[in-house]
Amino acid sequence: VKYNEEMAQRKKLFNEVQEAKGNIRVFCRCRPLSKVEISTRCSTVVDFDAAKDGCLGILSNGSTKKSFRFDRVYTPIDDQVDVFADASPMAISVLDGYNVCIFAYGQTGTGKTFTMEGTDQNRGVNYRTLELLFKISKERSETFAYDISVSVLEVYNEQIRDLLATGPTSKRLEIKQTSEGSHHVPGVLEAKVDSISEVWNVLQAGSNARAVGSNNINEHSSRSHCMLCIMVRAKNLMNGECTKSKLWLVDLAGSERLARTDVQGERLKEAQNINRSLSALGDVISALAAKSSHIPYRNSKLTHLLQDSLGGDSKTLMFVQISPSDQDVGETLSSLNFATRVRGVELGPVKKQI
Numbered sequence: 001v002k003y004n005e006e007m008a009q010r011k012k013l014f015n016e017v018q019e020a021k022g023n024i025r026v027f028c029r030c031r032p033l034s035k036v037e038i039s040t041r042c043s044t045v046v047d048f049d050a051a052k053d054g055c056l057g058i059l060s061n062g063s064t065k066k067s068f069r070f071d072r073v074y075t076p077i078d079d080q081v082d083v084f085a086d087a088s089p090m091a092i093s094v095l096d097g098y099n100v101c102i103f104a105y106g107q108t109g110t111g112k113t114f115t116m117e118g119t120d121q122n123r124g125v126n127y128r129t130l131e132l133l134f135k136i137s138k139e140r141s142e143t144f145a146y147d148i149s150v151s152v153l154e155v156y157n158e159q160i161r162d163l164l165a166t167g168p169t170s171k172r173l174e175i176k177q178t179s180e181g182s183h184h185v186p187g188v189l190e191a192k193v194d195s196i197s198e199v200w201n202v203l204q205a206g207s208n209a210r211a212v213g214s215n216n217i218n219e220h221s222s223r224s225h226c227m228l229c230i231m232v233r234a235k236n237l238m239n240g241e242c243t244k245s246k247l248w249l250v251d252l253a254g255s256e257r258l259a260r261t262d263v264q265g266e267r268l269k270e271a272q273n274i275n276r277s278l279s280a281l282g283d284v285i286s287a288l289a290a291k292s293s294h295i296p297y298r299n300s301k302l303t304h305l306l307q308d309s310l311g312g313d314s315k316t317l318m319f320v321q322i323s324p325s326d327q328d329v330g331e332t333l334s335s336l337n338f339a340t341r342v343r344g345v346e347l348g349p350v351k352k353q354i
C-alpha cells in the first residue's frame with residue numbers, strides 16, 4: 001500500500017512538472033569540428049556563451065548573430081553521460097505507463113547516430129536507456145513484473161523494413177490499428193530481452209541489417225529513418241493491473257536540402273520522401289504544441305508509426321544536432337528553425353498553417 005501511495009505521489013509530481021513545461025522538449029547538441037574541418041581551417045560559427053541557460057548564437061555572414069533558445073544546449077565537449085542524464089527521466093517514464101518518443105534530427109554528419117546509437121566505447125541513448133530500464137525494473141521487482149521487448153525498423157522511401165528479421169522478407173509491412181486504438185505492424189519481430197548483456201547484440205544486429213542490399217551503407221543510412229521500439233508490459237503485483245507502453249528511439253534521415261539541379265530519378269524520389277516525412281513530423285508536433293484539433297499523423301509512415309507516442313499524455317524529446325562549421329551554416333540555421341517551430345515557440349504562425 002505504501003508503495004502504491006508513493007507511486008501515485010511520484011506520478012502526480014511528475015505530471016505537475018510536465019504540465020508546467022509541456023510534454024515536448026528540444027535539446028540542441030553540437031558536435032566538435034572534425035579533423036578534416038580543422039585541417040581545412042573551417043571556423044566555428046556557434047557561440048556557446050549562454051549554453052548553460054539553453055541559449056546559443058549562430059554567426060552568419062561574418063557578423064549577424066541569430067539567437068536560439070532550447071530546453072538544453074550541449075557544447076562539443078559535453079559527453080554521452082551529460083546528455084543521457086537529461087534525457088533519462090523522459091525515457092524511463094515508459095516504466096510508469098507513458099508512451100515516449102525520442103528522436104535525433106539534423107543534417108547528415110552532425111551526430112544523430114552518435115547520440116542515439118553511440119559507439120562501442122561511447123554508447124548512446126538507446127543502450128543507456130535499456131540499461132537503466134533493466135536496473136529500475138529490478139529495483140521494483142517486488143511490486144512490478146516487467147516484460148521488455150524490442151523491435152528495430154527502418155523506413156526508407158515510405159516502406160517499412162524489419163531490421164531484426166532474418167531470411168527473405170518480401171512481405172510488405174503495413175501499419176494496423178488494434179481494437180484498443182493503438183498502432184502496430186503485424187509480423188514484425190519483437191525480441192524479448194531479459195538482460196542488458198543481450199541488448200548490445202540485438203541493437204548491433206539491427207544496425208548491421210541496414211547495410212544489407214545497399215551499395216553504400218553511409219548513404220543509405222543517411223536517407224532512411226532507423227527506429228528502435230522498446231515495448232514495456234508491466235503487471236502491478238499488488239493489484240494485478242497491467243499496462244502496455246512504448247518508447248520509440250529514432251535516428252532520422254539527414255535533413256539536408258539537396259541541390260535541385262543534380263537530383264533525378266531514384267535520388268529525387270528519396271529526397272521527396274525524406275522531405276515529406278520530416279515535414280510531416282514537424283507538422284504533427286507543432287499541431288500538438290498548438291493544441292490543434294486535427295493532428296495530421298497519416299501524412300507519412302514515420303508519423304503514422306509514431307502516432308501512439310506523439311500526443312495525448314505521451315512525452316516527446318527531440319535532439320536537434322548541428323555542425324559548428326562555417327561551411328554548414330545554412331543547414332544549421334535551417335535545422336534550428338525547424339527545432340524552434342517544433343518547440344512551439346512560434347505558435348501563432350504555425351497554427352494558421354495547419
Ligand code: ADP
Pocket residue numbers: 030031032076106107108109110111112113114115222321
Ligand atoms: P549522423 O548520424 O548525423 O550522420 P554521425 O553520428 O555519423 O552523424 O556523426 C558523424 C561523425 O562525427 C562520427 O564520426 C561521430 O563519431 C562524430 N561525432 C558526432 N558527434 C560527436 C560528439 N558529440 N563528440 C565526438 N564525436 C562526434
